[in-house]
Amino acid sequence: MSAEATVSAGNRSFKKIAALQEIGVLVALVGMCTYLALNPNSRDAFRTSQNLLQVARQASYYGIMAVGMVLVISMGDIDLSVGSILTLTNVVAAIALRGGMAAPTAVLIALAAGALCGLINGLLAIGLRIPMIIVTLGTLSVYRGLALMLCNASPISQFSKQGTFFTVVGGDIAGVPASVLVMLAAGIGGWLFMTRSVHGRRIQAIGSNPTATRLAGVQIEKYRVGVMALNGLFAALAGVLALAFLQSADPSTGVGFELWVVASVIIGGTALSGGHGSPPGAILGALIISVIRNGLVLLDAPIYAGTSVTGIMIILAVAVDAFIKRARARAL
Numbered sequence: 001m002s003a004e005a006t007v008s009a010g011n012r013s014f015k016k017i018a019a020l021q022e023i024g025v026l027v028a029l030v031g032m033c034t035y036l037a038l039n040p041n042s043r044d045a046f047r048t049s050q051n052l053l054q055v056a057r058q059a060s061y062y063g064i065m066a067v068g069m070v071l072v073i074s075m076g077d078i079d080l081s082v083g084s085i086l087t088l089t090n091v092v093a094a095i096a097l098r099g100g101m102a103a104p105t106a107v108l109i110a111l112a113a114g115a116l117c118g119l120i121n122g123l124l125a126i127g128l129r130i131p132m133i134i135v136t137l138g139t140l141s142v143y144r145g146l147a148l149m150l151c152n153a154s155p156i157s158q159f160s161k162q163g164t165f166f167t168v169v170g171g172d173i174a175g176v177p178a179s180v181l182v183m184l185a186a187g188i189g190g191w192l193f194m195t196r197s198v199h200g201r202r203i204q205a206i207g208s209n210p211t212a213t214r215l216a217g218v219q220i221e222k223y224r225v226g227v228m229a230l231n232g233l234f235a236a237l238a239g240v241l242a243l244a245f246l247q248s249a250d251p252s253t254g255v256g257f258e259l260w261v262v263a264s265v266i267i268g269g270t271a272l273s274g275g276h277g278s279p280p281g282a283i284l285g286a287l288i289i290s291v292i293r294n295g296l297v298l299l300d301a302p303i304y305a306g307t308s309v310t311g312i313m314i315i316l317a318v319a320v321d322a323f324i325k326r327a328r329a330r331a332l
Contacts (some may be wrong), residue, residue: 020159020280022269023220029284032291042298047109053177055294057245057286060179061086061238062257065284067183067190067279068234068265071227073270074277076207077132079228081121082235083257089148090112090239092111094156094249103165107240114236115229117143120229126221132228140258148251157248170244179241183283184286186234190279208273260289263310266317289313 036046043262045051048232065082072079089110096106121139127133169178205213215315237305242251266272267288292313293306 023282029033036295055290056180057177059286059290062260062284063183064238065261066282067186068231069265070277074207079136080258081136081140083254084140085117085235086239086254088143089236090144090249091151097159110237114232118232119229119250122225155250187279187283
């Protein structure tokens with residue numbers, strides 16, 4: 001039996017359950033927005049177009065990264081270094097611009113650096129035969145330390161801010177932040193890749209049953225390394241978009257993003273145990289987190305309450321994932 005057939009046979013009933021979970025995520029998002037739009041303490045500020053676009057823009061950065069993380073978690077791995085990769089590539093692009101490079105060249109260098117970071121993560125995990133979570137826990141500090149050294153722990157903004165990169169990529173297109181449009185495009189592309197391509201089905205097969213997938217002839221190690229490189233590319237893309245909007249590279253950019261990214265993926269319905277992933281669900285998860293953070297500010301909650309709430313949501317999402325896993329086992 002092929003790897004695609006293996007994952008397909010095991011997922012028919014599960015996909016129905018997972019689809020209901022994704023609908024539940026959408027209902028939760030709509031419910032939160034409705035509550036904030038009607039609450040007397042938040043409705044006036046929340047309902048403004050400026051605030052809603054800001055919520056979407058904030059979600060776009062870790063939403064884009066979440067699409068790449070869906071592939072990683074679907075395969076049964078996890079990457080804790082994505083926030084540091086964003087920081088490093090953000091700084092690399094700014095240094096290239098400061099050195100007089102054209103924006104397209106600086107962007108390509110940053111994207112290549114992100115893919116290289118992901119590639120290194122994958123090669124280390126495969127070569128040293130240690131879990132990806134341990135490798136990326138280490139490279140989280142390595143990449144952030146490199147970023148701090150490159151910028152001397154100071155923001156970089158000494159470069160020209162003229163041109164399409166800052167006015168369009170860092171601005172709005174038809175009234176919508178460019179980063180939000182990129183997030184939506186990434187979500188659609190990720191969904192098509194996961195559901196319509198052979199490679200997407202193989203990635204989910206690896207997470208569902210790696211032994212059977214290997215016996216079916218799939219080179220699991222190559223897929224793990226390739227997916228990690230792609231995940232680094234997504235993190236770099238978010239870093240470049242952040243630079244275009246902020247017009248400055250700050251070494252604090254991206255700190256803690258790994259929490260938001262992983263939370264977005266899990267809340268969005270991707271199975272933490274691997275075998276199923278939902279890029280659109282991850283984007284909905286990112287929007288939920290952004291709405292929560294925005295709502296807490298509008299409701300005058302303690303400034304760090306958002307981190308605690310996100311942690312609680314991760315626990316609840318993992319509990320739901322465990323329930324779905326048991327339901328899947330009964331359905332087979």
